[in-house]
Amino acid sequence: MAKGNKPNHRRFGNIRQLPSGRYQASYLGPDGRRHNAPETYERKGDAERALSLIEAEIVKGDWIDPERGKIKLKDYAEMWIKERPGLRPRTVDLYTWTLNKHITPYLGTVQLGRLSTAMVRRWRADLLGKGVSPTMLAKAYRLLRAVLMTAAEDDGIIPRNPCRIRGADAEHAEERPVLTVPQVFELADRLGRRPFGNVRKVKDGAYRLRFQRHGEMRTHPEIFLTRAEAERALWEMARDGRADSDQDRRFRAMVLLATFASLRWGEVSALRRMDVDLVVKAVRVRVAFVERSTGGLLLGPPKSKAGRRTVGIPESIIPVLKEHMDTYVQDEPAALMFPAAKGGPMRRSGFNTRTRWVDVVKDMGLPGLHFHDLRHTGNMLAAMSGAGLKDLMARMGHDNVRAAMIYQHAVRGADQAITNAIDQQLKQHDEGDDDGSASVLTPVG
The missing domain is CATH 3.30.730 (GCC-box Binding Domain)
Structure with a gap:
């Protein structure tokens, strides 16, 4: 009693x-x-x-002890991120940003024991109403669900996970462009091209353009209202051959290798001279750079265990790589393959600025093209070889492959078949057999 x-x-x-x-x-x-x-x-x-x-x-x-459920979601989620094993630094940054941006302002002060499915549903509806994209919302929902799953099943703080909204975690991948072989070479040739000329401010806030043509400096007859308009005109003249230009060709080999060897940005930017063997026509992926949201640059293992791999290089781009290594890469085995102008690691922001990536892809009729789309293009070319799924995943460095390919004196087996298939398409480009048709859209795998 x-x-x-x-x-x-x-x-x-x-x-x-x-x-x-x-x-x-x-x-x-x-x-x-x-x-x-x-x-x-x-x-x-x-x-x-x-x-x-x-x-x-x-x-x-x-x-469940109701006292334990009084911990606020914000406090528990921050502890969850901090104590989560095996998270890569960039993932920690992404989780922290998502929590602070989309979860904490709405649910952060709510006690775990008082969270309900109805509250989660209202939170999701509020974010959609405020213009948060379905893709971003799906990421936020998955993070919240993972945090509360630990609270329910591992820590026993709540009786069950309130994230029970069917389909809320679904993220429909945006269709990404797949370039044709001629488009890849055109992109590689355009990047790093710079016109000879300058823009000067004149009276009344207008701007005058000076440009070089056949080695002689000339003045453009038009006066431009803004500096941006004058600079855009200079670039257009260089593209059309009405102004002289030169090209920093250090980016050409980078684009071709990243595409036809299916490399991520962090992988290709971390390559050393000793990782590229032009005799056996193979590149070894051992490490990758990760750029933190704070600006720090970390060198660590690739994105997944399968990311440590050896990938065949199509013979058609071997001369480009040899020229690049002779011109831009120091002789030491540990020298970076694609260094920045001052010799250090190349950052994505610096690459975009020096290559005028955004403007170049826009001029090519491919606005919004990302560097990662080069890897996607390479993956699609590899898939066209008819190789089996496991062999393709091994080349791409995906997680569901148990072991990476072993670097040997020669690239053998299925990867050689993939490499040969890609090389055949490149040779067709060299011979002019490709009609250069526009890029197509396919779902990202």
Whole structure:
């Protein structure tokens, strides 16, 4: 008989009426301490039903200390990210940003024990109403679900995960462009091209353009209202051959190798001279650069275990790589294959600026093209070889491959077949057999 109840009145728990007229239920938990029900009730019968449910939880072993559920979501999620094993630095940055941007402002102060599916549904609807993209919202929902799954199943703080909205985690990948072989070579040839000329401000805030043509400096007859207009005109003249230009060709080999060997940005930017063997026509991926949101650059293992791999290089781009290594790469085995202008690692922002990536791909009719789309293009070319799934995944460095390819004196087996198939397409380009048709859109695999 619970303390405070009349004889033969209640077998479990205690109910008392508060000065407000509402009823409060309390009970002795398995921990030997008295606990209050999570809320008060307007009617005594509601309090009795609440005690019956709590008793059933205790009997089944499903009871959870309500005090533990008082931790706020923000505090628990931050601890979850900090203590999560095996997260890459960039993933930590992404999770932290997503939490602070899309979860904490709405649910951060809510106690875990009070979170409900209805609250999660309202949170999701609010974000959609404020213009958050379905893709970003799916990422935020998956993060919230993972955090609360740990709270429910591992830590036993809540009885079940309130993230139970069907389809909320679905992320429909944006279709990405796949370049044709001629487009890849055109992109490689355009990057790093710079015109000879300058823009000067004149009276009334206007700008005058000077450019070099056949080695002679000339003045453009037009006066431009903004510097941007004058610079755009200079680049257009260089592209059309009306102004002299030169090219920093260090980026040409980088684009071709990243495409036809299916390399990620972090992998290709971390390559050393010793990783590229022009005799056996293979590149070895051992490490990758990761750029933190704070600006720091870390050198670590590739994105996945399968990322450590050896990939065949098509013979058609061997001369380009040899020219690049002779011109831009120091002789030391550990020298970076694609260093920045001052010799250090090349950052993505610096690459985009020096190559005018955004403007170049726009001029090519491919606005929004990402560097990662080069890898996607290489993956599609490899898939066209007819190789099996495991062999393709090994070349691409995907997680579901148990072992990476072993670097040997010659590239053998299925990867050689893939390399030969890609090389055949490159040779068709060299011979002019490719019609240069526009790029097509395919889902990212």
